[in-house]
Amino acid sequence: MPDPDDRDSLAGLPLDQLVACHECDLLLRKPELKTDEKAQCPRCGYELYAHRHNVVERSLALVLAALLLYVPANFLPIMQLHLLGQNSDDTVWSGVIGLYNSGMGGVAVVVFLCSMAIPLLKLLCQLVVLLTIRLNRGRSYGLLLYRFYHHMRDWGMLEVYLMGVLVAIVKLVDMAELSLGLGLLCFVSLLLIQVWLEVVMSPHQIWVALSGEDVHAGD
Structure with missing residues (x-):
């Protein structure tokens, strides 16, 4: 669970820098991924998205x-x-x-x-x-x-x-x-x-x- 300070810091970010988990609705700062890396929700472990090659x-x-x-x-x-x-x-x-x-x-x-x-x-x-x-x-x-x-x-x-x-x-x-x-x-x-x-x-x-x-x- 992110603390209140983290949630407050997300409030000022543009939407294209945010991502919400499809399973638990946790709002997160969108991470920058390298090729063949994937982002997972820290609360439920659901795969948010992946960056696959070609x-x-x-x-x-x-x-x-x-x-x-x-x-x-x-x-x-x-x-x-x-x-x-x-x-x-x-x-x-x-x-x-x-x-x-x-x-x-x-x-x-x-x-x-x-x-x-x-x-x-x-x-x-x-x-x-x-x-x-x-x-x-x-x-x-x-x-x-x-x-x-x-x-x-x-x-x-x-x-x-x-x-x-x-x-x-x-x-x-x-x-x-x-x-x-x-x-x-x-x-x-x-x-x-x-x-x-x-x-x-x-x-x-x-x-x-x-x-x-x-x-x-x-x-």
Whole structure:
């Protein structure tokens, strides 16, 4: 806990020199970080922000890799089911269509949004935001899209869909002959890349870069 004198000294500082902890709301003087250093809240230990190297280039590479994996992850077979002499290839898209044709239109829409539409929109927003920083153009649009991206973050639920696939595999393995498809590998790779991207794409550095204070965002 900072003492009252510390709080009084913070009162006269401009806002761009202050940072508030997202977990415990402690107001702190913004520390100056070197490359690959991170700032933590002294009260709760939450990571306030980090200063990672080559944020834009590394994030762009991950976004492009994720976009390349998007189509095979959603349209290549996740698993192949062999039952009573019949074969069926199951994909993420065929799962959505199957739910809709079964009369569960609402569930189909939710699955489509959370497993296909919103993850794609998130990746496209990240791509445009990073390009506005890299090319130093249209940063006002980048700011708008990055705010929009943060509103969508909790709606992309690839990990929930993956858990559903794993549960289905466990339940069906004793009832029919199953073989895993290339789509499952692409889907897992897409999920891991998106998690990695969340770590690499430091929000603090992206906001600073979009505001024009640091063109290279930690390069």
